[in-house]
Amino acid sequence: MALENTSAERIEELVLKQRAFYATGVTREVDWRRFQLKCFAEGLKKWEKPLCDALWEDLHKSYEEAYITEIGLVYGELREARRKVGRWSRRRRKPTPLTVMPSTSHIVREPLGCTLIVSPWNYPVQLLLNPLVGAIAAGCTAILKPSPYVPTVSKVIEEFIADTFEEDYIAVVQGNRVVNGELFRHRYDLVFLTGSPSLGRIAMQAQAQYLTPMVLELGGKSPCIVDRDARLDVAARRIAWGKCLNSGQTCIAPDYLFVHEDIKDAFVEAFKKELAGLYPGGTEESDKYVHIVKESAFDRLESYLACGEVLAGGRHDRSKLWMEPTLLDKVSPDSPVMQEEIFGPIFPIMTFRRREEVVAFVNSREKPLAFYYFGKGADGWDIIRETTSGGACINDTIMHIANSRIPFGGVGNSGMGSYHSERSFLAFSHERAVVKSPTWIDLKFRYMPYKFFSLMKKML
Secondary structure (H helix, E strand, C coil), X not given: CCCCCCCHHHHHHHHHHHXXXXXXXXXHCHHHHHHHHHHHHHHHHHHHHHHHHHHHHXXXXXXXXXXXXXXXXXXXXXXXHHHHHHHHHCCEEECCCHHHCCXXXXXXXXXXXXXEEECCCCCCCHHHHHHHHHHHHHCCEEEEECCCCCHHHHHHHHHHHHHHCCCCCEEECCCCHXXXXXXXXXXXXXXXXXXXXXXXXXXXXXXXXXXXXXXXXXXXXXXXXXCCCCCHHHHHHHHHHHHHHHHHCCCCCCCEEEEEHHHHHHHHHHHHHHHHHHCCCCCCCCCCCCCCCCHHHHHHHHHHXXXXXXXXXXXXXXXXXXXXXXEEECCCCCCHHXXXXXXXXXXXXXXXXXXXXXXXHHHCXXXXXXXXXXXXXXXXXXXXXXXXXXXXXXXXXXXXXXCCCCCEECCHHHEECEECCHHHHHHCEEEEEEEECCCCCCCCCCCCCCCXXXXXXXXX
């Protein structure tokens, strides 16, 4: 299936329509937002099967994985937003210092306005619809741009949105990089983009003329450290699962391994055993193993196999877009597989003797989106304190994204801003400071010619 590019005229029409609709003030009403969230949840239920079927068609993603990593996460965000949007939207009273008395101080959370949400292909449902929950809860309008690399999913999303919302409120545009360029030409009150650092730079450059605030969820090479005292069976199982999820095409997938040199051979054997446990019949014919998204991505991954020596796996079939989970040994830190985000089931493995070596290596590179450590909890906290990343797990992988009560987002090259739960609401909101002053009294100390300056100086 090939998607037709949305025309420049159509994009401009949608932007103008949504600005006009937002100007009516309808979206500011909390009851109206709550109703739209209800419609969203009902629409998602109606379109759940077509979305899952499309994920299978484009990515060979099983229903179970589609529900766990995509649909279920959106349901969870919707449930919480519907329950709490009133509380999140409520005006908050804050303490007032003596110098401002007898005024009262408040924070009013108001919608930013008309927004653009751009999503990638690897989790095309949840990475588009989760931010949309925040936009609706906050009272914004939204233009949605799904990825052309998963055309079946993107088409179903377009039909789902058109069936659920009016286009002057929520609308979908389709197409390639040309469409991205046309979208970024227009002014928005927020751009929420999940994608590569290069796309983030393009969006920032285009929106700089408008000083548009942005939430960027990007990527990077997320390290995974296995220390000498790690429990190897659990570490190998959780690392294999985290790498095989979506066939490694996950922005927070463990990208490369640092294994203590004393346990390298034992870890490799444990990894092979746990991988066999996840896929008893192998991955080639498994209906629980996602395929590579397109031929150009497959070719890029295949080229990485020449960067080292295959310790495990390594088989692949371009005609099926299938690549076996692969451990790659004897890689150079300067090789392409260690310079670029892998975004696939290849795992370069390096060794270390002291944790200081790992800290120095990680800190010498761009800040990653995720950081994983297996070993003693206290040592994990030490190495986390000495490094930085968007998020992290000690003795696990991926699972920090599953808790909506903690932020998900990047830092530095891996992104800016965060979301999930109330943070999604806040990402699409402006916290407006308001001071309310009475008129029954008017203290003179603040006025010229500052007769009470010495008293005021003591109060400040």
